[in-house]
Amino acid sequence: MLPKRRTMTDAPTHEVRGGFPVHFHYTVGIVGEIFFNGLKERKLLAVTCKECSKTYFPPRMYCEDCFAELTNEEFKTLEQEGTVESFTKTYKDHRGNSLSEPYYLALIKIKGSDTVFFHKLINVDEPNIGMIVKPVWSETTKASLFDIIGFEPA
Amino acid sequence: MKKRKVGIVSVGLTKFMRRAKETPKELAYYAAKTALDEAGITRKDVDAAIIGSAPDAFDGVHQKHEYLTDGAGGVNLPTMRGYVGGGTGVFSPIQGWYSIASGMHDVVLVTTEEKMSSVLPSAQAAFNTIFDNMIERPLGPNLVWIFALEMRRYMETYGIPKEHIAAVSVKNKGNALDHPSAMLGQKLTIEDVLNSEVLAEPVHLLDISPVADGAVSFVMMSEEKIKEFGISLDDVAWVEGVGWNVDTTMWTNRDLCYPKYVEKAAKQAYTMAGQKDHSPEALRKWLSFAEPYDPFNYKELHHLEGLQLFEKGKAPLAAYEGVTARDGDFPVTPSGGLLGVGNPIAAAAGMKVAEVYLQLTGKAEKRQIPKDVTRGLAQAWGDLMQVGTVIILKGGRVN
Numbered sequence: 393m394l395p396k397r398r399t400m401t402d403a404p405t406h407e408v409r410g411g412f413p414v415h416f417h418y419t420v421g422i423v424g425e426i427f428f429n430g431l432k433e434r435k436l437l438a439v440t441c442k443e444c445s446k447t448y449f450p451p452r453m454y455c456e457d458c459f460a461e462l463t464n465e466e467f468k469t470l471e472q473e474g475t476v477e478s479f480t481k482t483y484k485d486h487r488g489n490s491l492s493e494p495y496y497l498a499l500i501k502i503k504g505s506d507t508v509f510f511h512k513l514i515n516v517d518e519p520n521i522g523m524i525v526k527p528v529w530s531e532t533t534k535a536s537l538f539d540i541i542g543f544e545p546a
Numbered sequence: 547m548k549k550r551k552v553g554i555v556s557v558g559l560t561k562f563m564r565r566a567k568e569t570p571k572e573l574a575y576y577a578a579k580t581a582l583d584e585a586g587i588t589r590k591d592v593d594a595a596i597i598g599s600a601p602d603a604f605d606g607v608h609q610k611h612e613y614l615t616d617g618a619g620g621v622n623l624p625t626m627r628g629y630v631g632g633g634t635g636v637f638s639p640i641q642g643w644y645s646i647a648s649g650m651h652d653v654v655l656v657t658t659e660e661k662m663s664s665v666l667p668s669a670q671a672a673f674n675t676i677f678d679n680m681i682e683r684p685l686g687p688n689l690v691w692i693f694a695l696e697m698r699r700y701m702e703t704y705g706i707p708k709e710h711i712a713a714v715s716v717k718n719k720g721n722a723l724d725h726p727s728a729m730l731g732q733k734l735t736i737e738d739v740l741n742s743e744v745l746a747e748p749v750h751l752l753d754i755s756p757v758a759d760g761a762v763s764f765v766m767m768s769e770e771k772i773k774e775f776g777i778s779l780d781d782v783a784w785v786e787g788v789g790w791n792v793d794t795t796m797w798t799n800r801d802l803c804y805p806k807y808v809e810k811a812a813k814q815a816y817t818m819a820g821q822k823d824h825s826p827e828a829l830r831k832w833l834s835f836a837e838p839y840d841p842f843n844y845k846e847l848h849h850l851e852g853l854q855l856f857e858k859g860k861a862p863l864a865a866y867e868g869v870t871a872r873d874g875d876f877p878v879t880p881s882g883g884l885l886g887v888g889n890p891i892a893a894a895a896g897m898k899v900a901e902v903y904l905q906l907t908g909k910a911e912k913r914q915i916p917k918d919v920t921r922g923l924a925q926a927w928g929d930l931m932q933v934g935t936v937i938i939l940k941g942g943r944v945n
Contacts (some may be wrong), residue, residue, distance in 0.1 A: 408680050414671050416606035416664045421569035453568075454575045456616035459589040461579065 423453045426467055428535040436470040436527070438505050449505035473546055474500040476523040477508055500525060500543055514542035549647040551769040553782040554639065554939065556584035557900040562729045562760035562888030565663040570605045571617030574659045577761035577893075578619045581655065585765040587775065592765075593651040595620030597627040598638030598658035600891035600928070603672035606664040618657035618763075631676075632841065632928025633790070634658065635762070635895020636935035640788045642766040643937075647785075652771040658896030659761040669757045676930055678795075690754070692797065692931065694746040697844045699802035701748065704859030708748060710866040712739035714843035715752050717865065718879050721872055722886025724912035727897065729888040730756050739843075755841045758888035762896030764903070782942030783906045786921070787821075789814030793932040800932070803859075808852030808927065808934035815923075815936040816854075824854050833938070834919035835877040835905065837898040839927045841884045849925055850878065852934065877915050880905060895926035899937060906941045920944045 420428055423439070427450045430437035439462045440447040441455035449470060454461050479498040484490055496513035513519055514528060525543040533539040558580025560566070560573050568576070574597075582588060597611045597618045607613040611627030618625070628634065628641045635658045642654040665672050670688035677683045700706065716734050723731035734752065742752040767775070772782060789811035793800055800806075816824055821832050838849035847861035855876070856864055864870055870878035881887055881901035884894045902922035904910040921940040927933060 408684070410679050410683060412603065412672075412675050414603055414606075414675075415666050417666055418606060418664055419565070419567055419569060419661075421572050422567060423572075424569065425567075453572045454579070454617070456621045457589075459575075459579060459582065459619055461575075 421453065422463060423451050427451055430467070431537070431539040432533045432535040434529050434533060434539070436472060436502055437467045438470050438502070439465050439467050446506045447504060448507050449502050449509060470502050470504045472526050474502040474509070474525050474543060476513070476519060476521055476525060477501050478521060479513055479519050498543065511540060512542035515544035550649060552643045552646040552785045553767055553769065553772055553942065554764050554785070554903050555767050555772060555777050555782055556581045556765045557903050558584060558763040559727045559897060559900055560761045561727050562758045562890055562893070562897070564729065564756070564758065566661065566759035570607070570610070570659055570661040571614060573661060573759060573761040574614050574617035574657050577659070577763035578617065578655055578657045581763035581765050582619070585777070587653070587765065589619050592619060592623065592653050592655045594645055594654045595623050595625040596638050596641045596645070596654060596656045597625065598629070598634040598656070598892040598896065599627065600629070600631055600634050600660055601672055601676070603675065604660055604662045604665050604669060604891070614657070614659060618659070619655050624651070630790070630792070630928055630933045630935060632839065632891050632895065633926045633933040633935040634892040634928065635897070636899060636924055636926035636937050637790060638892070638896065639764055639766065639785070639899050639937055640790065640935065642764065643785045643788055646766060646768050652768045654766045655763065656766060657761060657763040658892040660890035660893050661759045662757040662890055663759050690746050690749055693842050694749045696802045696931070697842065698748055700844055700848060703803045706859065706862045708740060709736050710862035711753070711844045711847065712736045713866040714840065714846050715739045715885055717871060718840060718846070718883040718885040720886070721880055721913065722882025725882045725887050727760065727888070728882050728886055729758055731882060731886050749842065753843045755884035755889035755894070758890040758894070760888060760890035760893040762893045762900050764899070779942035781907055783903045783939040784942065785937065786940045787815035787819030787936070787938035789818070789936040791934050792929065795930050795932060797930050797932065805848055805852035805927070805934060807932060808849055808925065809854065811934035811936045812853045812925070815938050819938050826854060826856050829855055830876045833921050833923055834917070835880060835915055835922050837879055837881060837883070837901050837922065837924040839884065839895060839898070839925055840879055841889055843885060845927065846879060846883065849927065853923065853925060853936070872913070873916050880910065880913050880915055895924070898924040898926065902939045906939055
């Protein structure tokens with residue numbers, strides 16, 4: 393099965409260092425502009441597909457099921473309340489470094505929405521699935537995902 | 547195995563632009579939704595979705611296909627991305643063809659997308675990462691450099707004057723003035739092209755296509771479904787031949803004057819379509835027009851020769867003399883091509899296939915070739931200048 397290759401070892405080897413020398417400036421998109429501007433005003437804006445009644449938060453340009461365009465629908469403001477669908481406590485960052493202060497991440501279903509939102513869970517010792525939470529807003533908002541610092545027990 | 551007959555029944559194109567406000571998903575949605583509406587069907591009628599997009603490093607989302615799935619109408623369907631770099635836009639409808647010809651699916655939604663404006667500092671910085679890490683990348687190669695090497699060798703070998711190559715930019719950018727998606731339609735002279743900024747000798751700015759954002763979609767169907775939906779054959783272009791071929795990744799070792807891989811892909815497609823005589827005269831009579839890949843002006847000529855549509859070294863003079871003009875004996879790139887419409891990589895080649903469809907169904911409006919067209923070819927090229935992809939379409943009522 394295994395080829396007889398004496399070169400296949402874990403021995404130190406000559407390396408050439410490289411990287412992918414690119415970075416990005418992403419457009420938030422047609423509906424993203426509406427969503428982020430909503431955050432700036434501390435509002436959770438959602439959109440409902442008329443054809444299938446599915447409500448998207450964050451809102452979308454189109455319904456992924458029935459493919460109707462939602463851009464011209466009225467964007468509605470949801471209540472600032474959600475339910476924890478699942479959560480985890482993270483101890484390491486994506487580089488594998490230990491975090492000095494482990495924290496919670498959660499999937500949160502905002503009331504009135506049919507989709508689930510991913511964000512931090514804060515000011516909580518023992519979260520549970522089904523816990524009712526509300527967003528904690530940053531003092532100064534700038535149309536960013538982190539205008540919401542996290543969600544805390546309501 | 548008996549292959550089923552497959553037709554393209556509609557296309558949808560976004561505008562091509564330098565920096566679209568839309569996200570990549572939103573671009574894909576515009577194209578996909580337009581194609582569905584044009585075909586008179588909904589996503590419920592679709593059996594499978596195909597996504598074509600080139601390097602992830604443009605849009606800046608790794609595994610771009612999973613990201614694009616909902617915009618391309620592929621949620622909860624057998625959805626798959628094919629990826630052969632710049633050759634992708636022609637390969638995606640080929641994927642659509644074999645999904646249907648094999649009997650697997652009846653209605654396939656194909657979407658090609660690229661949002662190149664996301665990447666910083668430039669698309670060429672992303673292209674640098676396609677080269678060999680050990681022996682090439684330390685020199686900082688980009689596509690302009692390697693095409694300069696190829697273009698010079700092509701000119702030297704056949705004694706081609708730069709004026710003849712520049713004629714392709716004049717023609718294509720001029721044709722693009724009539725394309726509603728175009729970003730760089732321009733009325734130029736050969737002198738304008740020759741006098742434009744030098745990037746890497748002999749390549750000047752107007753020899754090159756612009757990076758762009760855009761998307762193009764197709765609806766493809768089996769003959770049975772076309773009948774079932776009552777779609778008029780006037781709105782159909784049948785897939786008559788497909789071909790693709792990949793050369794070695796050692797680009798330095800390839801014939802710089804002649805794309806052998808394009809020849810192999812083309813001959814596969816001609817043979818499948820039942821065209822046995824592969825001489826330029828016979829092929830130019832059999833085909834009404836062609837949309838070869840033109841990211842650089844000389845590449846259109848290079849590809850016309852690889853496609854066997856002109857003898858080696860003879861395409862440049864034909865372009866210069868107007869043979870390949872929209873109203874010439876053998877129209878080439880009536881769309882305006884990548885040089886004029888723009889080059890959002892996978893979507894650019896998708897635009898070429900769309901042009902063949904639009905010409906064959908008489909829907910090319912101001913771009914319509916002023917003679918009867920029965921059969922057209924689109925070709926793209928990509929990976930590390932090593933892949934050729936070819937599709938041949940014929941009109942819905944052509945036997």
